[in-house]
Amino acid sequence: MTPNKFTVNDKLILIFLFLTSFEVFKVSHYWSVMLFFVTLIAMGQRSKNIKLYWQFITLAIFLLSYSTFFMIYGGSVLRSISYYALSPMGAYLAGIYLIKPNSSDINIVKAETKGSIAILILTLGFILHGILSYVFGFMNLSEEIKLQRFVYDFWSHEALHPTNFNSSFVIVVALIYYAIFYEKKKLLKVGMVLAVLFVCFISIETSSRTNLVLAALVMIVVFIFDIIVNRLPPKVRRRRTMTYVTYLLLILVLVVANYSSVLSWYESTNLFNRIEDNSQLTFENDGRWDQWYDVIVNMPSFIFGNMPTTIFLAHNFFLDVYRVAGVIPFFILIIYMISTIKILFKLLRSDRFTSNIKCLLFSIQFLFFLSFIFEPVMEGRPLSFFAYCFTNGITTGLLIKSRNFE
Numbered sequence: 193m194t195p196n197k198f199t200v201n202d203k204l205i206l207i208f209l210f211l212t213s214f215e216v217f218k219v220s221h222y223w224s225v226m227l228f229f230v231t232l233i234a235m236g237q238r239s240k241n242i243k244l245y246w247q248f249i250t251l252a253i254f255l256l257s258y259s260t261f262f263m264i265y266g267g268s269v270l271r272s273i274s275y276y277a278l279s280p281m282g283a284y285l286a287g288i289y290l291i292k293p294n295s296s297d298i299n300i301v302k303a304e305t306k307g308s309i310a311i312l313i314l315t316l317g318f319i320l321h322g323i324l325s326y327v328f329g330f331m332n333l334s335e336e337i338k339l340q341r342f343v344y345d346f347w348s349h350e351a352l353h354p355t356n357f358n359s360s361f362v363i364v365v366a367l368i369y370y371a372i373f374y375e376k377k378k379l380l381k382v383g384m385v386l387a388v389l390f391v392c393f394i395s396i397e398t399s400s401r402t403n404l405v406l407a408a409l410v411m412i413v414v415f416i417f418d419i420i421v422n423r424l425p426p427k428v429r430r431r432r433t434m435t436y437v438t439y440l441l442l443i444l445v446l447v448v449a450n451y452s453s454v455l456s457w458y459e460s461t462n463l464f465n466r467i468e469d470n471s472q473l474t475f476e477n478d479g480r481w482d483q484w485y486d487v488i489v490n491m492p493s494f495i496f497g498n499m500p501t502t503i504f505l506a507h508n509f510f511l512d513v514y515r516v517a518g519v520i521p522f523f524i525l526i527i528y529m530i531s532t533i534k535i536l537f538k539l540l541r542s543d544r545f546t547s548n549i550k551c552l553l554f555s556i557q558f559l560f561f562l563s564f565i566f567e568p569v570m571e572g573r574p575l576s577f578f579a580y581c582f583t584n585g586i587t588t589g590l591l592i593k594s595r596n597f598e
Contacts, residue, residue, distance in 0.1 A: 198306070201234035205286050206313050209582070212279075213317025213575065218347035220575060221274035228282025231289050245288070247531050247588060251581065252281055254524040258570065261517035265498045275574040280581040287585020293592030303593050304549040307586040311552065312380075314579060315367065318360045319387045321346060325357070326394055343398060354398035355507075359573040361391040362563045365407045366555040369414040373432060374548045399462035402567060406559050411436070414555050421540050421554075422547040480507045480566065487511045495519050505571065509564035512571060532557065532584045539587055544594045556583050 198206065208227035212220045259272035290310050291303045329344030342351040364387050371384035388407065395403045415432065418424050424432070447454050458464050487506045490499055497518030506512050514522040536557055540550050560580045569577050 197302070201230075201237070202290055202306075204230050205234065205290060206310060209283075209286060209310065210313050210317045212578065213314050214321050215317075215345075215347060215575075218345060218350075221271070221279060224279035224282055224578060225274050227286055228278045231282055231285045235285065235289055245588060245592075247528070247535065247584070248281070248284055248288075250524060250528045250531060251284055251584075254521050254528050255280055257524060258513060258517045258521040261497055261521065265516070276570060279574065279578050283578045283582040284585040284588075287582045287587075288589040288592075289585075291586060291589030291593055293589045300544055300590070300594055301546065303590055304546060307590065308549065308552060310586065311363075311556070311583065314582060315363050315387075318575075318579075319364050319390070322357070322361060322364075322394065323390065325352070326390075326397075353572075354400045355402075355567060356573045358391075358395055358398065358400040358403050359563060359567050359569075359576050361394075361403055362406065362559050362576060363556055363579050364388060364391050365403050366410055366559040367552075368407060369410055369418075370548075370552050370555055372435065373418075374551055396458070396461050396463045399466040401463075402563060406562060409562070410555055410559055413558065414551060417554055418547070418551060422550060483507060484511060487515050491519075505568045507566060507568055509567075509569040509577075512568055516571070529561070532580075532587075533561075535584070535587055535591060539591055542591075542594060545590065549590070553583060553587055557587075 205227065208223050208230055211223040212227060216223065255277045259276040262276060263269055263272045287307075287310070290306055293303075324346040325343055328346055329349070343354065343357045344350065345352050367384050368388040371381050371388070375381040375384060391403050392407060395401070415436075418432075419429060483504055483506045486503050487499070487508075488511070490503060491514060494515075495518055497514060497516050499515045503515060506515060510522065510525060513525055536553060539545060540554060557580070560576065560583075563576065564580075567573075567576075
């Protein structure tokens with residue numbers, strides 16, 4: 193797929209998609225709102241093919257109900273309308289539109305390629321923002337501020353909490369298995385692997401464990417997925433297993449050969465200091481469990497949300513939605529998430545799609561779902577949900593195009 197295969201509307205959507213994930217001038221909510229309207233206009237030009245898909249309706253009801261309760265309880269109107277309502281809806285519609293599921297062109301491979309390019313453009317914005325914020329922000333901070341684990345945003349020079357900063361890279365980490373075993377272009381393969389290594393590096397520097405765990409999980413779980421769903425032959429399994437062993441041995445050799453330097457660097461990082469100084473890093477003593485418990489036991493008393501500020505972020509997408517907006521958006525969100533899993537499974541079971549797109553979409557949505565369980569989203573990093581909805585739109589569009597969507 194070359195750039196001239198994209199229409200003018202496609203290119204406009206991709207531009208606003210990149211501007212949103214790159215957070216240009218720190219106004220990603222404006223770029224995402226423009227993406228929403230550009231996509232609506234583009235879809236309006238194909239009015240004969242417009243359909244209101246039930247999954248989009250579910251998503252819209254969740255977003256509108258959440259943003260309404262957020263505004264009622266004194267939240268920012270601008271943030272509610274842009275970040276919490278129009279932004280994820282625009283991402284979902286953009287994903288569907290780029291695939292053009294109802295067009296006369298039913299070339300599935302071409303649609304897969306367009307979807308893959310769009311995901312890489314979205315990912316490029318996230319990783320560029322991370323690199324620039326690290327190079328021009330974190331590296332120039334004083335040691336005292338570095339110990340607080342904050343990163344200064346490249347555009348606004350505001351302090352970013354490491355949890356929110358690192359949650360932007362979930363989609364980057366998800367690409368590691370795909371990059372090693374499926375990406376054919378060597379330059380792109382190397383770039384994707386280096387991007388994941390950068391994310392792991394910055395996670396250690398800012399003492400954020402989530403992406404390190406997700407990187408390990410995606411290598412293991414997606415390999416198992418590849419064996420079961422894509423039916424890897426024994427010869428390919430052995431070759432990929434040897435690739436794993438080779439990479440691990442290479443890392444081990446590099447660490448041993450430069451042991452003193454590696455140890456010296458690690459002992460200077462925030463992750464080492466946090467482990468040394470904070471017993472809360474252990475799994476059983478993780479503060480998230482207490483925060484989950486506080487929200488759960490208070491659910492009956494706050495049916496419509498608006499829990500007091502003494503009940504802190506639960507670091508769980510679903511529980512935090514209940515804490516803020518109550519039972520209505522909470523259950524609608526669960527319905528939407530179940531629908532995304534169902535649609536993904538339908539795509540994975542279909543024989544009309546290549547192993548490449550199955551691996552890519554499974555990796556991304558699997559890691560996003562895990563991160564939603566352990567990290568804040570709407571109040572922490574709404575762009576994570578934006579990216580998730582975009583990949584849902586691509587998945588839905590592909591299924592419609594294949595005539596397997598019900």
